[in-house]
Amino acid sequence: MDKRTCDSQDVEVRKGPWTMEEDLILINYIANHGEGVWNSLARSAGLKRTGKSCRLRWLNYLRPDVRRGNITPEEQLLIMELHAKWGNRWSKIAKHLPGRTDNEIKNFWRTRIQKHIKQAENMNRLSSNISEHNNIQQASTSQTSTSLADSIETYSGNNNNNNNINMGTTFHHQGNFPNENIWSMEDLWSMQLLNDANN
């Protein structure tokens, strides 16, 4: 490949946040010419961006059918079900959520769901330490804690392996832990829906 050509192109390529002008150029170009080969589209439109960058911007942000705003409980439920089934196949999951992008779902998962799982795992460690310390004096209470912990661990473990899991027995938050506000009502509602769906 001609290095000089590469270098001269590299100098031109813009990175970072998109400006309103760039958005408008891309929208107008696609409105007039449709989607095509992204690299040539970027050049033809006069954008100093890579085709990859244009594609990402269009698919994740500018497309008219992209839905913005909060993920609904129903969507949360669906995401969790599909993730249990397919693992981190975000684009596959996104196909079942009209208007949602794989990037959005991925971000949602990482920021919301994984946080809950991590916290639950910490609770698990804490509760098992406590129950060890108390030497299983209160068998019924520790059983409740353990069943949650097991479910979360089962979920996390299977999640890492991208395998199926039985969500029907998962996420019964009993409020036996020090911080009862870890899951919001919205989360609990989602969990309940999830259990109903699997029973």
Add this chain to the structure above:
DNA sequence: AAACCAGGCAACCGCTCTCTG
């Protein structure tokens, strides 16, 4: 009021897959 921190999200990077010649 200022500094710090954590969460959320847009965008980039690198790898893999698919298509075409």
Add this chain to the structure above:
DNA sequence: GCAGAGAGCGGTTGCCTGGTT
């Protein structure tokens, strides 16, 4: 069947914003 180019995907990063101290 092979190589190169482009598209697609998942992981990661960095910035912005709102909340807390």
